[in-house]
Amino acid sequence: MINSREEVTRMIQATRIRKDIRWSQVAAALGLSKEWTTAACLGQMAMSKQQAMVVAEIFDLPEDAIAWLQAVPYKGSLPTAVPTDPLIYRWYEVVNVYGSTIKELINEEFGDGIMSAIDFSLDIEREADPKGDRVRVVLSGKFLPYKEY
Amino acid sequence: MINSREEVTRMIQATRIRKDIRWSQVAAALGLSKEWTTAACLGQMAMSKQQAMVVAEIFDLPEDAIAWLQAVPYKGSLPTAVPTDPLIYRWYEVVNVYGSTIKELINEEFGDGIMSAIDFSLDIEREADPKGDRVRVVLSGKFLPYKEY
Amino acid sequence: MINSREEVTRMIQATRIRKDIRWSQVAAALGLSKEWTTAACLGQMAMSKQQAMVVAEIFDLPEDAIAWLQAVPYKGSLPTAVPTDPLIYRWYEVVNVYGSTIKELINEEFGDGIMSAIDFSLDIEREADPKGDRVRVVLSGKFLPYKEY
Amino acid sequence: MINSREEVTRMIQATRIRKDIRWSQVAAALGLSKEWTTAACLGQMAMSKQQAMVVAEIFDLPEDAIAWLQAVPYKGSLPTAVPTDPLIYRWYEVVNVYGSTIKELINEEFGDGIMSAIDFSLDIEREADPKGDRVRVVLSGKFLPYKEY
Amino acid sequence: MINSREEVTRMIQATRIRKDIRWSQVAAALGLSKEWTTAACLGQMAMSKQQAMVVAEIFDLPEDAIAWLQAVPYKGSLPTAVPTDPLIYRWYEVVNVYGSTIKELINEEFGDGIMSAIDFSLDIEREADPKGDRVRVVLSGKFLPYKEY
Amino acid sequence: MINSREEVTRMIQATRIRKDIRWSQVAAALGLSKEWTTAACLGQMAMSKQQAMVVAEIFDLPEDAIAWLQAVPYKGSLPTAVPTDPLIYRWYEVVNVYGSTIKELINEEFGDGIMSAIDFSLDIEREADPKGDRVRVVLSGKFLPYKEY
Amino acid sequence: MINSREEVTRMIQATRIRKDIRWSQVAAALGLSKEWTTAACLGQMAMSKQQAMVVAEIFDLPEDAIAWLQAVPYKGSLPTAVPTDPLIYRWYEVVNVYGSTIKELINEEFGDGIMSAIDFSLDIEREADPKGDRVRVVLSGKFLPYKEY
Amino acid sequence: MINSREEVTRMIQATRIRKDIRWSQVAAALGLSKEWTTAACLGQMAMSKQQAMVVAEIFDLPEDAIAWLQAVPYKGSLPTAVPTDPLIYRWYEVVNVYGSTIKELINEEFGDGIMSAIDFSLDIEREADPKGDRVRVVLSGKFLPYKEY
Amino acid sequence: MINSREEVTRMIQATRIRKDIRWSQVAAALGLSKEWTTAACLGQMAMSKQQAMVVAEIFDLPEDAIAWLQAVPYKGSLPTAVPTDPLIYRWYEVVNVYGSTIKELINEEFGDGIMSAIDFSLDIEREADPKGDRVRVVLSGKFLPYKEY
Amino acid sequence: MINSREEVTRMIQATRIRKDIRWSQVAAALGLSKEWTTAACLGQMAMSKQQAMVVAEIFDLPEDAIAWLQAVPYKGSLPTAVPTDPLIYRWYEVVNVYGSTIKELINEEFGDGIMSAIDFSLDIEREADPKGDRVRVVLSGKFLPYKEY
Structure with missing residues (x-):
């Protein structure tokens, strides 16, 4: 069972790296901008059911993930108050x-x-x-x- | 005697408020963008001698300030790591x-x-x-x- | 010469304490809520010229203060990230x-x-x-x- | 064995997302406000035995969780002193x-x-x-x- | 003109040190516990007018201070989140x-x-x-x- | 194998919650105050061998835990410098x-x-x-x- | 499945320690400076496919790691803002x-x-x-x- | 009377800006590297008496400053733990x-x-x-x- | 009027630098160790009246300072939690x-x-x-x- | 496979507690001071191969640990900048x-x-x-x- 949206984000990243998926491809599949799409995949936006299903397909996500992608996430994508990257x-x-x-x-x-x-x-x-x-x-x-x- | 660039910035702000000067007017006087001009007046950029003299004129700054405006400032314009404004x-x-x-x-x-x-x-x-x-x-x-x- | 909005706030507070002025009186004089009025007097909101003149009158503020009250302030009214009061x-x-x-x-x-x-x-x-x-x-x-x- | 109230909170959230349960439904089942109910489910309030049993039922929680829901939790629901969401x-x-x-x-x-x-x-x-x-x-x-x- | 309660606290401390006044004497003059009295003198409690007048007398405070002692202070008596003393x-x-x-x-x-x-x-x-x-x-x-x- | 005193503390808490043990009962079994007893069980004090055995019995702790309860712990029971509870x-x-x-x-x-x-x-x-x-x-x-x- | 670049870095360090590999050997195998090579192996630089394959060979990394080594990492190699080492x-x-x-x-x-x-x-x-x-x-x-x- | 080395540093900076003195000139006058010289003038190193007298001459420092320049300073030249400049x-x-x-x-x-x-x-x-x-x-x-x- | 022990410390330091007084001389005058003496002069210990008078003499302190040296100070001699010196x-x-x-x-x-x-x-x-x-x-x-x- | 020196330190601590080993015994076995020995076992110093083998023997460490004990560790033994113990x-x-x-x-x-x-x-x-x-x-x-x- 998936316990947090962060787990879904990690799954998406791991698959993206392994299969070398580009964010612009995901955006095209959703018919939205690459900026919104990337933010949503990285756990900063809530998706509609249909969007979540497209994303789950692209990233081989388990059934559970589709519900998590539709939930409003706790936002904030950086590990420290002053970013190190x-x-x-x-x-x-x-x-x-x-x-x-x-x-x-x-x-x-x-x-x-x-x-x-x-x-x-x-x-x-x-x-x-x-x-x-x-x-x-x-x-x-x-x-x-x-x-x- | 002026002891820091921050003093010059405070003088500029006090005069700007008192005389209701607009940054776009200052930028026009310098022939530069309003963005660079404002940053420079707020102590984030170093000016040339000529620029400093124009700014000193506009804001009634004392003689000393002209040298300070040309010195490279210690940058950073916010009082806290996570801004409150x-x-x-x-x-x-x-x-x-x-x-x-x-x-x-x-x-x-x-x-x-x-x-x-x-x-x-x-x-x-x-x-x-x-x-x-x-x-x-x-x-x-x-x-x-x-x-x- | 007044150098910052914080100075104006301190003047207002000192006069308020000394003359025992109530925020609701100030609000009544401005014809606005006591909440907005207090926030504005404490340096969190910008006033119109007329409002600034009323406030300056009530708190015996110097001429300069009227311009500062109209300027948009750098907001944030607490001294620490986790308040101690x-x-x-x-x-x-x-x-x-x-x-x-x-x-x-x-x-x-x-x-x-x-x-x-x-x-x-x-x-x-x-x-x-x-x-x-x-x-x-x-x-x-x-x-x-x-x-x- | 459940080791902390946080585990119970995570279980509740995971089930809520998966089964698309609404907080207002949970509140109705408990006969209390949705505000108190949500706070209690998110680990900020202690429940009575009966409330805990209702909640365990709704969220398919294991036996152990019922005792944890009745224990007074260590409160605080945000991961950072200044919230990022x-x-x-x-x-x-x-x-x-x-x-x-x-x-x-x-x-x-x-x-x-x-x-x-x-x-x-x-x-x-x-x-x-x-x-x-x-x-x-x-x-x-x-x-x-x-x-x- | 006094600008803050902290100024009053500093005056009280300076006079207390100079004249070697004991907090228990001040408490006796007020007819209250030494704990409340000390906290109030150190800027953590609001006094009544009469109390403020007694305190002003003991510590040779200026007229203005009497009003400040009656105002509700911004509480918190330590300079750092983890105390060094x-x-x-x-x-x-x-x-x-x-x-x-x-x-x-x-x-x-x-x-x-x-x-x-x-x-x-x-x-x-x-x-x-x-x-x-x-x-x-x-x-x-x-x-x-x-x-x- | 138990790797830290924190693990022992978590085991104690989990059993206490599950079996609804009261700290005063534990204190009575040890013949000490409930304050010292609770602090010791929560990982803030070192126990004698006999005390550790009593506590291990009450909380069904594994053999290893008895040695850990006798070791002097790294003290500090709160997760943040300014407590949130x-x-x-x-x-x-x-x-x-x-x-x-x-x-x-x-x-x-x-x-x-x-x-x-x-x-x-x-x-x-x-x-x-x-x-x-x-x-x-x-x-x-x-x-x-x-x-x- | 590898979930983050940090995992790859930990694998590299564990193998390096176990097999006593020197960074200068790795650098020589890559034909690059030991400084860039070390930074890249420690998760601060992105490698080309060929470089990643050489590094994977040297450190016995699993297939997945090759893709992670080519991804641009989130940089920052120290655990605290003020380093303790x-x-x-x-x-x-x-x-x-x-x-x-x-x-x-x-x-x-x-x-x-x-x-x-x-x-x-x-x-x-x-x-x-x-x-x-x-x-x-x-x-x-x-x-x-x-x-x- | 000068109360701290920081005051001396501020005097040096103010004069340097006003008179447009270059650090390399100061270094030449001292017969030392520009790096050590600048660090010493900015309050990070202790000078010998003779060095202090040369520096005092160049920057028009008052008599008192010569003693301060020879005292070992409390080092650290940046205002924040993570620099903003x-x-x-x-x-x-x-x-x-x-x-x-x-x-x-x-x-x-x-x-x-x-x-x-x-x-x-x-x-x-x-x-x-x-x-x-x-x-x-x-x-x-x-x-x-x-x-x- | 002196308002804090820190002022006394600054006076002591300024005189010590100006007159090149050694801490061991002060210690000898007090008949105590140089370690305690220095800590006391730097505002970390309370002195007896007699000690305070000796110190005031050595450092040309004003009358007021003698009382402050006898008061128990708020201890802590470093400006930051992690020292920069x-x-x-x-x-x-x-x-x-x-x-x-x-x-x-x-x-x-x-x-x-x-x-x-x-x-x-x-x-x-x-x-x-x-x-x-x-x-x-x-x-x-x-x-x-x-x-x- | 051991992934970090911290794991080795935890193993040493767990065995030390379980078998009630004294640091002075370990020091005697190494022929070094108890201070250096303890620091080294707690992950603050690098050991020679021979020292690592002695320590591995005493604490029943796996083969891998011997290499980790010889690697230069990332030093710093406390969990917070201001220690709580x-x-x-x-x-x-x-x-x-x-x-x-x-x-x-x-x-x-x-x-x-x-x-x-x-x-x-x-x-x-x-x-x-x-x-x-x-x-x-x-x-x-x-x-x-x-x-x-």
């Missing part, structure tokens, strides 16, 4: 170095409020560049204003 | 929830390496949307591969 | 003990998503009870669903 | 942003003391709203005054 | 080594619930002993049971 | 809120030194009270003075 | 004591920017010295300047 | 990613022991490279073996 | 590496209990050695056994 | 309370440098005392001076 740390560094800048500019443009991390999408793509290709990431989040009451 | 926390949350996804997708596309946070730019803008305007942020960083040796 | 700790304890319950029930009712802490209101009142009066707190936050993309 | 974090954020406000207003109304987290109840419900349904949460805790001695 | 650490050690024991025995005797730290009193006294005098401390707190709802 | 947290809160008071009063009475947590005893009992029974705890520790040398 | 701590100490010096001198020579930890190589060798041999370590990293935009 | 973080990252590698290779070559951080020198220089100049850093530390006794 | 860190390392050894051997010799850090003395001296002088430190603490009750 | 905590307390004293006195006697924790020995013995036996510990470490370069 260099790729992920660079993102944390951006938040640390540019955090006050991001706050100032969003507040200057929109007033007091936040950029939603829920009504949110992420898009990662390659940007060809003669001086070395770049990673281009677009984050789009609804602005949510604080209100008086 | 909701706007900035949402970014930390994105790193936490989507961190493993970002890593998987960049590694899938580019192989082992990172997205540079140095050869990097940030662009924040309003995206009109009938269901509520969105904050659209574009991050662009050069991909830097790990190499064997 | 018993009253506030009880709330942290509720999050700790009931956190998984709250998540399960909101997710059971609404699906995957969050209860907004931005489009949010708080209402604190006395509930008379023969066995000892109770504090009754109503939190109301818009449900924000995660979406596929 | 966005839904639960929003609650932590409310404590962080509104903590000083909550303290001021309860103390203004009642004097020095706390709102009990023991003689306490929680009620979570959907509040229909044309602009998007809201989560409405009512917390009710007995006020406990500090006394001189 | 050996005397106070020993108490933390007792909580660490005997914590599970205390929980088991209180729960065995009373069922699920807590010993109140609010409806609580503390009594510290010397216990003569031929093998070396002992510190005898009596803690008395109301038992508060968790209830179903 | 509400009952134990209240004790931590007492140390936090009253810590400076306890230090002042012991030092005022005895001079510089500590209250021993080794030459120490703990006594927990029910105190009947018409307004609700109270938990009465007596701590007694030898005073140990710092000396010059 | 004395050899590794000395390096942390160098960063702590000389960190501000390193920053000043690199910034003085190159301007604002960093020394890459990605386009980076490490070389560790013995330096004979009559007063006791020395460890000589050469770090070489590309300088990456911050740019305006 | 990107340049210094890259060094921490090297320790994190390559830490186990460094340990393996030094132990393989020398046996159990450490590379001294005391009998240690550091040399930072520019390495011209057509693909972009590199920072080349040489660390040299005496190997100190653990011994039996 | 290499000399002090080596001691922390000894506790970390040899901690379990120290515990095993004291427990093997004495049974369950501790080595007192209160009824304790410290003696630091130079041990001439042809291979380089050594620091020889003798710690002597009374053994305090845990007792049954 | 009272005996080991007292040592941490000594570092905390006397840390600045130890630093001052070693630096006063020897100049800037450290006491080695590598070229180091530890000796723990019983010191008979009519007022209660004492633990006498001698630490001896080579003084290592910082040098200019």
Whole structure:
């Protein structure tokens, strides 16, 4: 019996590595973006029954896993508060170095409020560049204003 | 005598609030993006002498501040490892929830390496949307591969 | 010259204590709830110019403070990640003990998503009870669903 | 042999996911609120023998589990001091942003003391709203005054 | 102008040291226990106006301090989560080594619930002993049971 | 083969829960206080061979456990530096809120030194009270003075 | 089935210890530096298929491991933020004591920017010295300047 | 009166920025390496009287500072355990990613022991490279073996 | 007016540096060991009135300081839980590496209990050695056994 | 197959407890001090092949363990940064309370440098005392001076 969503995530990763499956293939099978698909497979999003069945098929998951993939997971994908992996740390560094800048500019443009991390999408793509290709990431989040009451 | 870059940052913020200066005005005066300009004014980037003089003029800074603005600062703009401000926390949350996804997708596309946070730019803008305007942020960083040796 | 919003908060607190001003009086003067008013005076919300002028009047604040009260503050009102004050700790304890319950029930009712802490209101009142009066707190936050993309 | 209450909690969760049981059904079977029921099933409350037997039946728990459900558990349902799950974090954020406000207003109304987290109840419900349904949460805790001695 | 209760505490401590005032004298002047009195003077309890005036007299406090002593303080008297002072650490050690024991025995005797730290009193006294005098401390707190709802 | 004292503690707890053994029964069998007995069974004290045999009998422990119960354990019974369980947290809160008071009063009475947590005893009992029974705890520790040398 | 790269690393270490394999032998078999080779075997670098097959042969790894060695690992080789092992701590100490010096001198020579930890190589060798041999370590990293935009 | 070495460090930095002094000039004046000189000026090393007088002259330090520069400082030049500045973080990252590698290779070559951080020198220089100049850093530390006794 | 013992410590350190006073001279003036004397001057021990007067004389302390030196201080002389200064860190390392050894051997010799850090003395001296002088430190603490009750 | 040195340490501890082996017996069999011997058995030192074989014999270790005992271990014997065990905590307390004293006195006697924790020995013995036996510990470490370069 599967006891946690983390077990399902480990099964998915182990199969992905063994069978060399690409996230973009999984995304295509689901008809969704590779960003949402990957996050969902890594235990950060809840799937519909149909999505869970597709994913279970691709990754040879046991029957039980289909129910776990539909349950809302306890989110958080990193093992430490300050990430140790260099790729992920660079993102944390951006938040640390540019955090006050991001706050100032969003507040200057929109007033007091936040950029939603829920009504949110992420898009990662390659940007060809003669001086070395770049990673281009677009984050789009609804602005949510604080209100008086 | 000014003893640290933080003092200069506090002077800039106090004047900006008092005189209601917009970061985009400062950026226009420097002929640079509002993102770099704000980061530099908030003590995260080193300015050229000319830039420092423009900024000193705008914010009524004392003579000493011009030298400090040219010195390379000790970077890091947030008071705690996990940010408490909701706007900035949402970014930390994105790193936490989507961190493993970002890593998987960049590694899938580019192989082992990172997205540079140095050869990097940030662009924040309003995206009109009938269901509520969105904050659209574009991050662009050069991909830097790990190499064997 | 005032250098930070925290200075304004300290001034407000010192005057409030000295002159024994009640938050509900301030709220009445602003025509808003005592919850929003107190949060704003304690440096967690940005005020409009008119609100800032009313508050400055009540608390004998210097001219400069009016601009600071309108600036969007860096939020976070507690000195430590785990609060030491018993009253506030009880709330942290509720999050700790009931956190998984709250998540399960909101997710059971609404699906995957969050209860907004931005489009949010708080209402604190006395509930008379023969066995000892109770504090009754109503939190109301818009449900924000995660979406596929 | 079952070695800890956490094992029982994991069994309950695994069965709940597999058999798609709703907390409100469990609450109905116990004749208690869904809030207390969920907290108890998630290892935060001690049950009576009869309650434990009902729960064991619903979740196919082994004999041993009935004794564990009656033992007073070591409480605390979150894996980190600052929660990483966005839904639960929003609650932590409310404590962080509104903590000083909550303290001021309860103390203004009642004097020095706390709102009990023991003689306490929680009620979570959907509040229909044309602009998007809201989560409405009512917390009710007995006020406990500090006394001189 | 006094800006925080901590300032008042520092004034009290400085005068106490300089004038060699004993806490038991202050307690006698207030007609209360030395435990409550000391805690109140060290910024952990709110005083009545009359008490504050007595204390202000004893410690030569300025006018402003009388209002601060009546305000409910942000409690917490130690600079670090794990105390460094050996005397106070020993108490933390007792909580660490005997914590599970205390929980088991209180729960065995009373069922699920807590010993109140609010409806609580503390009594510290010397216990003569031929093998070396002992510190005898009596803690008395109301038992508060968790209830179903 | 048993690999750690923690394993023995888990076996004791599992049997205690399953067979509904009371700590006071174990204490009676050992002829010692329930406080020392519970602490010893929970892995905080070393037992004599005879005590270990009595305990092994009561809790159906394997042969190996008898040696482990006699070994001096690595003490510390709580999983986090700041305890999450509400009952134990209240004790931590007492140390936090009253810590400076306890230090002042012991030092005022005895001079510089500590209250021993080794030459120490703990006594927990029910105190009947018409307004609700109270938990009465007596701590007694030898005073140990710092000396010059 | 192998579930994580850490498992592969543990297998490699266990075989290396049992068969007394030297890292320099592995490096020679791969035709690469001992520094990169060791880091890769310890789970910090991704290998090519051919490299993975050589390593699998040397360390008797199961079939599955070959795929895991080619996957980009989650990097970070130390169990705590401040390392406890004395050899590794000395390096942390160098960063702590000389960190501000390193920053000043690199910034003085190159301007604002960093020394890459990605386009980076490490070389560790013995330096004979009559007063006791020395460890000589050469770090070489590309300088990456911050740019305006 | 100067109260700490940190004050002297701040004075040195403020003058260095204001007068645009280069560390290599200071090193030349002392006849020592720029690495040791910078570390000493930044409060990490004790100077001789003569060195202190040279430094005081260069940086216009008051009389008192000369004594402080000769006192052995409390070392540690970074404000947080995990550095936030990107340049210094890259060094921490090297320790994190390559830490186990460094340990393996030094132990393989020398046996159990450490590379001294005391009998240690550091040399930072520019390495011209057509693909972009590199920072080349040489660390040299005496190997100190653990011994039996 | 002096507000804390830390201020007195800073005054002592500043004068000691300025006038180049040696701790052994202070110890000789007090007729006590240099270890106790230094600890007392650095704010870790309470002095008698006469001792305080001698110390005040040596370090030109103001009148107020004499009372502060007699008050029992809040002990703890290091700014961080894990010390950053290499000399002090080596001691922390000894506790970390040899901690379990120290515990095993004291427990093997004495049974369950501790080595007192209160009824304790410290003696630091130079041990001439042809291979380089050594620091020889003798710690002597009374053994305090845990007792049954 | 043994996967880590910690496994070997656990086997040694389990056998030591079961067979009631004394560390001094092991030390005698090795012809070394009980301090080094215990540290080595607890996974803090690397053994020679011959030593490993003696230890394996005494503790009935499997073949594999002999190789692991010769490998240089990742050192650090305590589970938390601030130790919870009272005996080991007292040592941490000594570092905390006397840390600045130890630093001052070693630096006063020897100049800037450290006491080695590598070229180091530890000796723990019983010191008979009519007022209660004492633990006498001698630490001896080579003084290592910082040098200019």
